[in-house]
Amino acid sequence: DGGITQSPKYLFRKEGQNVTLSCEQNLNHDAMYWYRQDPGQGLRLIYYSQIVNDFQKGDIAEGYSVSREKKESFPLTVTSAQKNPTAFYLCASSGTGQGYGYTFGSGTRLTVV
Amino acid sequence: AQSVSQHNHHVILSEAASLELGCNYSYGGTVNLFWYVQYPGQHLQLLLKYFSGDPLVKGIKGFEAEFIKSKFSFNLRKPSVQWSDTAEYFCAVNNAGGTSYGKLTFGQGTILTVHP
Numbered sequence: 001d002g003g004i005t006q007s008p009k010y011l012f013r014k015e016g017q018n019v020t021l022s023c024e025q026n027l028n029h030d031a032m033y034w035y036r037q038d039p040g041q042g043l044r045l046i047y048y049s050q051i052v053n054d055f056q057k058g059d060i061a062e063g064y065s066v067s068r069e070k071k072e073s074f075p076l077t078v079t080s081a082q083k084n085p086t087a088f089y090l091c092a093s094s095g096t097g098q099g100y101g102y103t104f105g106s107g108t109r110l111t112v113v
Numbered sequence: 114a115q116s117v118s119q120h121n122h123h124v125i126l127s128e129a130a131s132l133e134l135g136c137n138y139s140y141g142g143t144v145n146l147f148w149y150v151q152y153p154g155q156h157l158q159l160l161l162k163y164f165s166g167d168p169l170v171k172g173i174k175g176f177e178a179e180f181i182k183s184k185f186s187f188n189l190r191k192p193s194v195q196w197s198d199t200a201e202y203f204c205a206v207n208n209a210g211g212t213s214y215g216k217l218t219f220g221q222g223t224i225l226t227v228h229p
Binding site for chain 2: 031
């Protein structure tokens with residue numbers, strides 16, 4: 001079945017450490033996105049990529065980095081510069097033609113301890 | 114910049130009650146509109162979407178939404194809710210044209226609790 005796989009489901013990080021969240025899709029979608037979900041704030045866009053080797057900052061990119069070396073993969077690194085990293089992170093993908101909807105992964109819950 | 118506002122943070126209903134969740138957006142151009150649902154412990158799923166044509170859109174599980182362009186609104190409705198509709202609902206919008214298409218801007222979410 002086609003879909004998006006995010007791993008791990010739960011992740012614990014010590015303060016000051018970088019951590020990388022994995023996102024893989026087998027939908028042959030061109031575009032991929034990272035969102036952060038916090039209670040009462042909805043989903044906020046961190047980074048997005050519409051083609052391989054290219055990506056753009058979203059609304060809350062500070063303290064995060066991404067890469068897009070393969071069409072299928074869009075890993076997100078939460079760096080030590082992110083002041084409040086504890087959150088639920090969602091990866092999504094879509095086609096880039098008009099009218100495409102998103103497919104979401106099941107998310108990674110990151111907790112800083 | 115686009116923004117989306119959902120009127121209610123938490124709505125509590127009894128089974129068989131009617132539902133209307135408000136959504137207003139702020140954007141001057143042509144938009145695509147979406148409602149997503151997140152059931153407890155599950156990932157986001159698309160309920161319905163509007164791209165063009167009939168402003169009354171029907172989605173899965175008996176949900177519908179009406180796009181009123183003059184009011185910048187896209188309210189979600191269901192005539193009779195069930196306990197299984199308990200979830201968080203998100204309204205979202207993206208630019209229907211231009212270089213920023215594809216990026217979805219989400220509202221804050223509305224938690225719906227349905228009591229049996």
